[in-house]
Amino acid sequence: MAHPALADNPTPTVVDSARGGGRSVSFTFDDGPNPPDTLRLLDVLREHRVKAVFCLWGEHVRQHPEVVRRIVADGHTLCNHGMRHDDMATWPAERIRADLLETTAAIRAAVPGARIPYFRAPYGNWGQTPAVAADLGMQALGWRLAIGDWETPGTAELVRRLREGITPGAVVLMHDGGGDRSQTIAAVDTVIPALRSEGWRLSLPARRG
Template sequence: MSATARLLLAALATALLLGGTAPAAATPPRGPATPDIVDTTRHGGRAVALTFDDGPDPRNTPRLLDVLRAHHVKAVFCLWGDHVREHPWLVRRIVAEGHTLCNHSLHHDDLSTASPHAIRADLLATSAAIRAAVPHARIPYFRAPYGAWGQTPEVAASLGMQPLGWRLAVGDWDPPGTDVLVERLLSGLEPRAVVLLHDGGGDRAQTVDAVARVVPRLRAEGWHFGLPSPPGRG
């Protein structure tokens, strides 16, 4: 049995354990990674890519996954390695529900002054933690903690991960209230934007509530949800 077949069977089994059927997974990006930091969607028009950092978190990630599943939205989850080790079952659920994975470092350290050797060790350890939860998982993106890139884009690309930036950050790491987050999302959004949000690293209940309010409104206004530009299209 191929590695891809084993991963699909694992995703199906996880979905069944969760009490439902396995949804169609988002098509994973393919192609050689480049050091270019992508911050736009792969498709044009009124497209938006939702990305969530610092999870998985046992309080917020399940609620967020419920919201995304209810509205048939696929997103990118930028995983903090320490949290992956603590909550591997959540990584399995993220994959089973068809979302895309991103390496967000092992300890969420500022890697902007780290050597290529140290960066490589960190990214490899993070990917290993993810694959300990989901064997053969594809991890097509890397996002630097704090957006502090240094030499991380070159190292990430050498490991097959496209550096992932953003066009819109709504500042949900310091929760300003759900109404404020909704307003920031609606007023700051532009076509093809990659949006930076958080499902971990603190209390992200306001973020989940804002996403639940904004997604149906954007759908009604003709927006669609996709993935960032794939590797090779920086």
């Protein structure tokens, strides 16, 4: 049974745009929670007064529930990123549904009643996941720019990729989990004030496709 319908019902369309149009951009972070990197990122976002989306890996949520509580306490938005970061592209709907429900349950065990408005498919391999997620009250969340921070190419290179790759209305994919993400966090700390000085707004993604 699906969660009660929201005022603006999710659609099976994958959202990849930021709210507000024009020079707006949304920062999203995958594969956490991952202390100490997630905690340091939260400090950076708080310092710059930026709200982001955290796409949570269910098993990591079970390992670090206190970090999920900090994410929510700081006012950020949650996204279901699957329980074990499996490629769900070829899975039948019922298997997808079971995984998403398990992930949501893990998040809500850490933060009872947590709002989880988005789902992002691991590896961006969607298959039937957008429709299943919509039925469970979550909008599929894609991206327009992935900076390849899993390569850990150095902070300066990540800053370059952000500065040159961001386009109006882009959702940006970065990572706070899955390895040492200190370069990503340093790049975010550098890029936010630079973007703002050029008139960019940092906003959340669009609500619906």
